Amino acid sequence: MMPLLVSAGEPAGIGPDLCLMLAAAGELQDAVVVADAELLRARAGMLGLAADALVWQTAGQLADLPGPQADSGPRLRIWHHPLATPVLAGQLDPDNARYVLDCLDSAIDACAAGRARALVTAPVQKSVIAEAGVPFTGHTEYLAERLQVPMVVMMLVGGGLRVALATTHLPLRAVADAITGPLLDQVLTILDQDLRARFGLIRPHILVAGLNPHAGESGHLGDEELRVIIPALNRARARGLHLSGPLPADTLFTPGLLDGADAVLAMYHDQGLPVLKMHSFGGGVNVTLGLPIVRTSVDHGTALDLAGTGRCDAGSLREALALARSLSASASASAVAGAGAGVRDAGTGAT
Numbered sequence: 001m002m003p004l005l006v007s008a009g010e011p012a013g014i015g016p017d018l019c020l021m022l023a024a025a026g027e028l029q030d031a032v033v034v035a036d037a038e039l040l041r042a043r044a045g046m047l048g049l050a051a052d053a054l055v056w057q058t059a060g061q062l063a064d065l066p067g068p069q070a071d072s073g074p075r076l077r078i079w080h081h082p083l084a085t086p087v088l089a090g091q092l093d094p095d096n097a098r099y100v101l102d103c104l105d106s107a108i109d110a111c112a113a114g115r116a117r118a119l120v121t122a123p124v125q126k127s128v129i130a131e132a133g134v135p136f137t138g139h140t141e142y143l144a145e146r147l148q149v150p151m152v153v154m155m156l157v158g159g160g161l162r163v164a165l166a167t168t169h170l171p172l173r174a175v176a177d178a179i180t181g182p183l184l185d186q187v188l189t190i191l192d193q194d195l196r197a198r199f200g201l202i203r204p205h206i207l208v209a210g211l212n213p214h215a216g217e218s219g220h221l222g223d224e225e226l227r228v229i230i231p232a233l234n235r236a237r238a239r240g241l242h243l244s245g246p247l248p249a250d251t252l253f254t255p256g257l258l259d260g261a262d263a264v265l266a267m268y269h270d271q272g273l274p275v276l277k278m279h280s281f282g283g284g285v286n287v288t289l290g291l292p293i294v295r296t297s298v299d300h301g302t303a304l305d306l307a308g309t310g311r312c313d314a315g316s317l318r319e320a321l322a323l324a325r326s327l328s329a330s331a332s333a334s335a336v337a338g339a340g341a342g343v344r345d346a347g348t349g350a351t
Helices: 015-024 037-047 094-112 126-131 139-146 172-178 181-197 224-238 269-280 315-337
Strands: 004-007 031-035 054-056 077-080 118-121 153-158 161-165 205-209 242-247 263-266 285-289 295-298
Touching: 004 094, 004 315, 015 031, 015 037, 015 315, 031 037, 031 094, 037 077, 094 118, 094 126, 094 139, 118 315, 139 285, 139 295, 153 181, 153 269, 161 181, 161 269, 181 205, 181 224, 181 263, 181 285, 224 242, 263 269, 285 315, 295 315
Parallel strands: 004 031, 004 118, 031 077, 054 077, 118 295, 161 263, 205 242, 205 263
Antiparallel strands: 153 161, 153 285, 285 295
């Protein structure tokens, strides 16, 4: 089968460590790590791990690999991209920002060209990329621009929840202005379509949070629900979407409401993600919806203080790989069948 690609992310962070830990456990048989080979060998030495590796240097060498359980023992396959300057674990260097983006660009392009079946990303450090003079607000926005997709949706999966976001990395004071009818029209359409096509849900039920406390309380605590959110939900229902809301965010994540729901749409980053991370921290997965490729990621940052120590937890990357395998298989099945079909609980983290 075509390989999964794993971009190792910020070289001074824990991304290389996580890749090495999973490779040593025999969990990357169907994957290729996009990174500097010498970086991985040096980090493996710090971690006390064997680092024998086949170094692949061009996308043209990506070939079919065995399935994840088809061969035994540790296996580390690397698509080598050279660092600009040597790395010390835990110490950021803007000189390597271009290296981080080169790895990401190669992996994105290979997936888009059909030479890999999914992309799994380890964390990057947005601040050091910005220091290098490259505007960068995050993986999600970068993927959309690279693949020339006008709109994508961030969704996190874990702890029995799927939580999508109407807005992502915005200051809180900017959120209300960003919540518009056209935005919600697009976000709801993408969320519904990918829950069907990627997760195999026949008619997904989506709970939609209000923006204001008590979902605006009939306009007394803010009128965005009346002016923007409710009209957008009504338009979506007219298109056949199964929606509940807008619901007060402080009671939305309760068993009575979550039972029978397939996903939650939160209006902003810190409205929905604290609840999900409470239930799944260290094992959550970030999924980018609306892309022509499958992309999953860890739900944590670079953890510079843990790089090279062997104390980091590979659980989130393990789950991101598992979900990428599931979603890419669903995408392939849909392409063959000509339509997204499947069972209600397809994919990791079904509610």
